[in-house]
Amino acid sequence: MIDLQIRREDGTLEACAKRGVAWGPELAGLDQSVFPMLGHLLPYADTVFNHRQVSTLLAEVPRLPPGVLTDEFTRELIELGQAVLDGPHLYLWFVGD
Template identity: 80%
Template sequence: MINLQVRSGNGSIEARAKHGVVWGPELAGLDQSAFPMLGHLLPYADTVFNHQQVATLLEEVPRLPAGVLTDQFTRELIELGQTVLDGQHLYLWFLGD
Protein backbone atom coordinates (compact mmCIF):
# COMPACT_ATOMS: atom_id res chain seq x y z
CA MET A 1 0.00 0.00 0.00
CA ILE A 2 1.24 3.46 -0.86
CA ASN A 3 -0.04 6.33 1.26
CA LEU A 4 0.10 10.05 0.56
CA GLN A 5 1.03 13.02 2.76
CA VAL A 6 1.87 16.69 2.47
CA ARG A 7 4.82 17.63 4.66
CA SER A 8 6.45 20.95 5.36
CA GLY A 9 10.14 21.60 4.90
CA ASN A 10 10.73 20.75 8.57
CA GLY A 11 8.98 17.38 8.17
CA SER A 12 5.70 18.10 9.94
CA ILE A 13 2.66 16.45 8.39
CA GLU A 14 0.32 19.14 7.07
CA ALA A 15 -2.26 16.88 5.39
CA ARG A 16 -2.76 13.23 4.53
CA ALA A 17 -4.92 11.11 2.27
CA LYS A 18 -7.54 8.88 3.84
CA HIS A 19 -7.08 6.25 1.13
CA GLY A 20 -3.95 4.59 -0.15
CA VAL A 21 -3.28 2.84 -3.41
CA VAL A 22 -2.30 -0.79 -3.74
CA TRP A 23 0.90 -1.45 -5.66
CA GLY A 24 -0.08 -3.63 -8.59
CA PRO A 25 0.95 -4.43 -12.15
CA GLU A 26 -0.87 -1.39 -13.56
CA LEU A 27 1.12 1.04 -11.44
CA ALA A 28 4.35 -0.94 -11.71
CA GLY A 29 4.02 -1.09 -15.50
CA LEU A 30 3.70 2.64 -16.18
CA ASP A 31 5.98 3.83 -18.96
CA GLN A 32 8.47 6.15 -17.27
CA SER A 33 8.91 8.21 -20.43
CA ALA A 34 5.16 8.93 -20.59
CA PHE A 35 4.70 9.23 -16.82
CA PRO A 36 8.01 10.56 -15.47
CA MET A 37 6.66 11.26 -11.99
CA LEU A 38 4.27 8.36 -11.28
CA GLY A 39 6.48 5.98 -13.25
CA HIS A 40 9.23 6.43 -10.68
CA LEU A 41 7.26 5.45 -7.59
CA LEU A 42 8.63 2.54 -5.59
CA PRO A 43 6.45 0.09 -3.64
CA TYR A 44 8.72 -0.16 -0.57
CA ALA A 45 10.31 3.27 -0.36
CA ASP A 46 9.26 6.87 0.05
CA THR A 47 9.16 9.20 -2.94
CA VAL A 48 9.08 12.96 -2.41
CA PHE A 49 7.99 15.58 -4.93
CA ASN A 50 8.68 19.30 -4.69
CA HIS A 51 6.48 22.13 -5.99
CA GLN A 52 7.66 21.90 -9.63
CA GLN A 53 7.50 18.12 -9.68
CA VAL A 54 3.96 18.18 -8.28
CA ALA A 55 2.88 20.42 -11.17
CA THR A 56 4.18 17.82 -13.64
CA LEU A 57 2.63 15.00 -11.60
CA LEU A 58 -0.81 16.62 -11.73
CA GLU A 59 -0.53 16.89 -15.53
CA GLU A 60 -0.02 13.11 -15.67
CA VAL A 61 -3.11 12.17 -13.66
CA PRO A 62 -5.77 12.80 -16.35
CA ARG A 63 -3.75 10.71 -18.85
CA LEU A 64 -3.49 7.63 -16.65
CA PRO A 65 -4.98 4.43 -18.04
CA ALA A 66 -8.12 3.22 -16.30
CA GLY A 67 -7.50 1.11 -13.23
CA VAL A 68 -4.08 2.45 -12.27
CA LEU A 69 -5.44 4.54 -9.38
CA THR A 70 -8.77 4.35 -7.61
CA ASP A 71 -11.16 7.28 -7.97
CA GLN A 72 -10.85 8.03 -4.24
CA PHE A 73 -7.05 8.09 -4.34
CA THR A 74 -7.07 10.18 -7.52
CA ARG A 75 -9.30 12.83 -5.91
CA GLU A 76 -7.08 12.98 -2.84
CA LEU A 77 -3.92 13.08 -4.95
CA ILE A 78 -5.23 16.09 -6.87
CA GLU A 79 -6.38 17.79 -3.66
CA LEU A 80 -3.10 17.26 -1.82
CA GLY A 81 -1.10 18.18 -4.90
CA GLN A 82 -2.99 21.45 -5.08
CA THR A 83 -2.23 22.02 -1.40
CA VAL A 84 1.48 21.79 -2.22
CA LEU A 85 1.09 24.17 -5.17
CA ASP A 86 -0.87 26.69 -3.10
CA GLY A 87 1.53 26.62 -0.14
CA GLN A 88 5.16 27.37 0.54
CA HIS A 89 7.90 24.92 1.47
CA LEU A 90 5.54 21.95 1.09
CA TYR A 91 6.30 18.52 -0.37
CA LEU A 92 4.14 15.65 -1.54
CA TRP A 93 5.24 12.33 -0.04
CA PHE A 94 4.29 8.91 -1.42
CA LEU A 95 4.95 6.49 1.44
CA GLY A 96 5.69 2.92 0.38
CA ASP A 97 5.25 -0.02 2.76
Protein backbone atom coordinates (compact mmCIF):
# COMPACT_ATOMS: atom_id res chain seq x y z
CA MET A 1 0.00 0.00 0.00
CA ILE A 2 1.24 3.46 -0.85
CA ASP A 3 -0.07 6.33 1.27
CA LEU A 4 -0.32 9.97 0.23
CA GLN A 5 0.74 12.92 2.40
CA ILE A 6 1.47 16.62 2.27
CA ARG A 7 4.53 17.68 4.21
CA ARG A 8 6.18 21.04 4.75
CA GLU A 9 9.76 21.74 3.80
CA ASP A 10 10.85 20.86 7.35
CA GLY A 11 9.03 17.50 7.18
CA THR A 12 6.02 18.51 9.25
CA LEU A 13 2.95 16.51 8.23
CA GLU A 14 0.20 18.83 6.98
CA ALA A 15 -2.40 16.41 5.59
CA CYS A 16 -2.83 12.83 4.53
CA ALA A 17 -5.22 10.89 2.34
CA LYS A 18 -7.77 8.64 4.03
CA ARG A 19 -7.05 5.90 1.49
CA GLY A 20 -3.88 4.56 -0.03
CA VAL A 21 -3.29 2.98 -3.38
CA ALA A 22 -2.48 -0.70 -3.70
CA TRP A 23 0.65 -1.59 -5.62
CA GLY A 24 -0.29 -3.88 -8.47
CA PRO A 25 0.56 -4.71 -12.07
CA GLU A 26 -1.46 -1.76 -13.41
CA LEU A 27 0.57 0.79 -11.46
CA ALA A 28 3.85 -1.09 -11.85
CA GLY A 29 3.36 -1.34 -15.59
CA LEU A 30 2.90 2.35 -16.35
CA ASP A 31 5.13 3.52 -19.19
CA GLN A 32 7.52 6.08 -17.71
CA SER A 33 7.74 7.94 -21.01
CA VAL A 34 3.98 8.52 -20.96
CA PHE A 35 3.58 8.88 -17.18
CA PRO A 36 6.89 10.37 -15.99
CA MET A 37 5.66 11.10 -12.46
CA LEU A 38 3.42 8.15 -11.59
CA GLY A 39 5.69 5.82 -13.53
CA HIS A 40 8.45 6.45 -11.01
CA LEU A 41 6.57 5.35 -7.90
CA LEU A 42 8.04 2.45 -5.95
CA PRO A 43 6.11 0.14 -3.62
CA TYR A 44 8.67 0.14 -0.79
CA ALA A 45 10.16 3.62 -0.97
CA ASP A 46 9.01 7.19 -0.55
CA THR A 47 8.63 9.42 -3.61
CA VAL A 48 8.46 13.18 -3.11
CA PHE A 49 7.12 15.73 -5.59
CA ASN A 50 7.71 19.46 -5.44
CA HIS A 51 5.37 22.17 -6.70
CA ARG A 52 6.43 21.94 -10.35
CA GLN A 53 6.38 18.14 -10.36
CA VAL A 54 2.88 18.11 -8.84
CA SER A 55 1.66 20.14 -11.83
CA THR A 56 2.95 17.45 -14.18
CA LEU A 57 1.57 14.70 -11.94
CA LEU A 58 -1.93 16.19 -11.94
CA ALA A 59 -1.86 16.43 -15.75
CA GLU A 60 -1.19 12.67 -15.89
CA VAL A 61 -4.17 11.67 -13.77
CA PRO A 62 -6.95 12.16 -16.38
CA ARG A 63 -4.94 10.13 -18.92
CA LEU A 64 -4.53 7.06 -16.71
CA PRO A 65 -5.99 3.81 -17.97
CA PRO A 66 -9.04 2.58 -16.04
CA GLY A 67 -8.25 0.57 -12.94
CA VAL A 68 -4.82 2.02 -12.14
CA LEU A 69 -6.19 4.18 -9.30
CA THR A 70 -9.49 3.94 -7.48
CA ASP A 71 -11.94 6.82 -7.87
CA GLU A 72 -11.61 7.62 -4.16
CA PHE A 73 -7.81 7.77 -4.28
CA THR A 74 -7.93 9.82 -7.48
CA ARG A 75 -10.17 12.42 -5.81
CA GLU A 76 -7.83 12.65 -2.82
CA LEU A 77 -4.76 12.84 -5.06
CA ILE A 78 -6.24 15.76 -6.97
CA GLU A 79 -7.34 17.49 -3.76
CA LEU A 80 -3.98 17.11 -2.01
CA GLY A 81 -2.07 17.94 -5.18
CA GLN A 82 -4.03 21.16 -5.55
CA ALA A 83 -3.32 22.01 -1.90
CA VAL A 84 0.42 21.67 -2.62
CA LEU A 85 0.05 24.00 -5.60
CA ASP A 86 -1.86 26.53 -3.48
CA GLY A 87 0.57 26.66 -0.56
CA PRO A 88 4.20 27.65 -0.09
CA HIS A 89 6.94 25.14 0.73
CA LEU A 90 4.71 22.07 0.49
CA TYR A 91 5.57 18.68 -0.97
CA LEU A 92 3.42 15.72 -2.01
CA TRP A 93 4.75 12.44 -0.60
CA PHE A 94 3.86 8.96 -1.79
CA VAL A 95 4.88 6.82 1.18
CA GLY A 96 5.61 3.19 0.35
CA ASP A 97 5.38 0.53 3.05
